Amino acid sequence: MAQIGYSRVSTRDQHPEAQTDALATAGCGRTFTDKASGKLARRPQLDAALAYLRPGDILVITKLDRLGRSVRNLIDLVETLREREVGLRVLDQGIDTTTPAGRMFFHVLAALAEFEASLISERTHDGLEAARARGRKGGRRPKLSDRQVAMVRQMHASGEHTVSAIAETFGVTRPTIYRVLESAEASA
Numbered sequence: 205m206a207q208i209g210y211s212r213v214s215t216r217d218q219h220p221e222a223q224t225d226a227l228a229t230a231g232c233g234r235t236f237t238d239k240a241s242g243k244l245a246r247r248p249q250l251d252a253a254l255a256y257l258r259p260g261d262i263l264v265i266t267k268l269d270r271l272g273r274s275v276r277n278l279i280d281l282v283e284t285l286r287e288r289e290v291g292l293r294v295l296d297q298g299i300d301t302t303t304p305a306g307r308m309f310f311h312v313l314a315a316l317a318e319f320e321a322s323l324i325s326e327r328t329h330d331g332l333e334a335a336r337a338r339g340r341k342g343g344r345r346p347k348l349s350d351r352q353v354a355m356v357r358q359m360h361a362s363g364e365h366t367v368s369a370i371a372e373t374f375g376v377t378r379p380t381i382y383r384v385l386e387s388a389e390a391s392a
Contacts, residue, residue, distance in 0.1 A: 205260045207293070209235035210253045212270045223266045230295055232264050259289035267296045275313055276321075282310050347376050348384065356384050 209227030211220045220237045227235050236253035250271075257263060263285060265271050271292075272278045282301060285292055291302035300306040332342055348356065352374055359365045359373070360381075367385075371378045 205262065206234075206258070207232045207262045207264050208253055208257055209264045210237075210250060210271065211235060211266065212238045212240065212247065212250070214240075223270065226266050226295055227264055230264055230293075254284075257285075257288065257290045262291040262293050262300075262302060264293045264295065266294070268294055268299070275316065279310065279313055347380050348374060353384050356381060357388050360385055 207230065209224070209230070209232030211223035211227060213220045213223075218239070220239070224235050224237065234256070236249040236256070238247040238249040240247045253263065268278060272281060282292055286301065291300065292306075293300045293302070299309055301310060335342065346353075356370055356374065359370050360367070365373075367378050367381050371381045374381075
């Protein structure tokens with residue numbers, strides 16, 4: 205069983221020494237360090253640390269926010285570690301997923317994250333219903349007005365303009381023009 209450390213600082217100007225010293229004191233034989241925002245999904249040294257870990261090892265960090273910024277991301281990572289039979293130890297918060305109390309803590313976090321996601325979904329649904337009740341439609345605004353759509357159809361029907369030329373005239377892409385033309389065919 206090896207303890208592998210991971211540290212992260214957000215900017216290139218910050219120094220990870222406080223974290224790496226704490227990890228060394230905690231008994232980490234090897235430490236991986238990233239200098240990247242926690243919001244980034246991919247961090248090369250975290251990926252390297254995860255690849256290095258073997259069943260029975262423990263990933264050690266100083267604080268939860270060093271591992272990830274979102275609860276969902278942390279829970280997914282801890283679940284991946286659990287499936288690989290790797291523990292997680294957080295020094296400053298006293299969390300250790302190799303213990304029953306540590307595992308319970310992450311189950312509570314998972315339940316809270318799931319609850320938060322369902323609340324967001326419910327609020328979004330309610331907001332869309334309220335907007336529809338006021339006559340608003342969802343989705344993007346059309347790139348072309350009804351008048352412009354009629355002009356596109358006329359230009360294309362005349363046979364004097366290519367789709368590229370029509371798109372350039374209206375400042376849109378060719379696929380937009382094709383969609384306008386397809387909707388005209390579908391409604392005809």
